[in-house]
Amino acid sequence: MTIGRFNIELLEAFVAVAEAGNVTHAGSKLNRTQPCVSTQLRRLEERVGKPLIERNARTMNLTAAGRILYQHATDILKSHDEARLRLSAPELTGTVHVGLPEWYATGQLQSIFCNFVKIHPNVKLEMTVADSATLHEMLSNNEINLAIALVSPSRAKPAGVVEEPLHWAVSESCPLTDPLPLILFPEPCPFRELAFSALARAGKQWYERITTTSVAAAQVAVLSGAGISCLPSGAILDGFKILKEHNGFPSLPSTELAIYTQSKTQSPIVDYLEVHLNDLLESAIAPRSALAGKMQPDLRVV
Missing domain, CATH: 3.40.190.10 (Periplasmic binding protein-like II)
Structure with a gap:
């Protein structure tokens, strides 16, 4: 059997449903209507030649083919997004010093920063791993430029707070x-x-x-x-x-994580990181990520 070529928008719809658990929430995430997402899922299944999602009155579950495609689709979309970032990213030069909580030091959030320097080869990255209290103190002393840290009651709550269980x-x-x-x-x-x-x-x-x-x-x-x-x-x-x-x-x-920057004037590198890191932070602790374990998404109709 010959499989048709994959379309990025169809893969986006499929992965969004697998992660959101239902078509309605997936449509909201993608800014697409529910009928649009359903149609894109149907078109993808036609190209694959196999059902990807089993549906009944109450639940939706990935089929064996759906689980295989989900693993590859997430890699394809990640490479697609990285290519778009590299092509659209501004030319940045200089040094940026970031701080991370220790439990992310060897995980997906560190890989985000590593991908950032791959996209911007003229940027030098310095990374400090510490507890959130230390990171907040370093920010106050302007010793680091940016940190992902637990929300501090003594500091103004920034936008884009992300919850982690x-x-x-x-x-x-x-x-x-x-x-x-x-x-x-x-x-x-x-x-x-x-x-x-x-x-x-x-x-x-x-x-x-x-x-x-x-x-x-x-x-x-x-x-x-x-x-x-x-x-x-x-x-x-x-x-x-x-x-x-x-x-x-x-x-x-749940704990609350947020992106904080130093009090002094920021550089173009820090500005760029702050703008793009919120979405990456949400992605890093979404149910599909390694932070939540390598489990098949639990799909339920709401």
């Missing part, structure tokens, strides 16, 4: 009997009070078994079975067990 992370070998052994980050980490408040509401006892400034150290401690930690999606590793309400653990509120 928090999870109770543990290994199978860790006992879940009271008092619970906790693996936490020191003050002023906001995860601490969120964890304490949630456990208190659930009537659970705990003690602080390990306190570390390192996300990597906390991850190793969790994997070893030393205790339970409260971690954002970006810090969840393969091998972690996520505890939920049916396990007796209360749900945690």
Whole structure:
């Protein structure tokens, strides 16, 4: 069987539905009408020669062919977007110093900055990995130009705030009997009070078994079975067990991430990064990203 050539707009519609979970939300994301998205899905299935999505009265699920195409389509769209950026990007020259939270230092957000310097070969990138409190202080002292950091109550809330879920992370070998052994980050980490408040509401006892400034150290401690930690999606590793309400653990509120810039006059590089980074940040913690795990999208009709 010969497969027809793929059209970017048809792939965009398919991926948007796979990520949004329904045609209506996908249309809103793409600024297209629901009938338009449905038509584009049908045209793509005709070109593939196989159904990509199974539909019934309540749910939508990717078929085996749909799962295969989804993996390739995301790569195709990523390359397409990078090509458009490179062709449309202004000529930038100079140095930019950015800050990242540690749990993103080796993940998708770091790759965003690496792609930025690929697109702008005359830009030198300096990167600092630290906790959000340190990044906010460095911004105030004009030691870095831009940072992705947890929203600070002491600073004006910027536009484009993105939420990231928090999870109770543990290994199978860790006992879940009271008092619970906790693996936490020191003050002023906001995860601490969120964890304490949630456990208190659930009537659970705990003690602080390990306190570390390192996300990597906390991850190793969790994997070893030393205790339970409260971690954002970006810090969840393969091998972690996520505890939920049916396990007796209360749900945690989402964290808020935002892009902050220094108080002094910004350079054209920082201006450009700030404008384009918000969409990239949202994409990096969308359900399809590595930050949420390599799972088939759960498609539901709303």
